[in-house]
Amino acid sequence: MKVRSMNIFSFLKLFLQIGILILFVGGFIKLFNAVPNKSLTKFIFLITYLWFTIGINVNFIMPLISLLDSKINQRKK
Numbered sequence: 770m771k772v773r774s775m776n777i778f779s780f781l782k783l784f785l786q787i788g789i790l791i792l793f794v795g796g797f798i799k800l801f802n803a804v805p806n807k808s809l810t811k812f813i814f815l816i817t818y819l820w821f822t823i824g825i826n827v828n829f830i831m832p833l834i835s836l837l838d839s840k841i842n843q844r845k846k
Contacts (some may be wrong), residue, residue, distance in 0.1 A: 782837040
């Protein structure tokens, strides 16, 4: 029973990490292509997108992944 629960949390953590990566990279490519072709505009968009992406990952998503990781480690013992 413990092994099955650990595998579910491990799968959930992996699925969450892959989904986040696809979401942010796919969203960036789609939005970057929609920005006008002026170099300054694309550069400002790039800096702003990176700023908010790092902020979202650090403040919201990383605590969620660490919580899942602690659940996985707790069930191993």
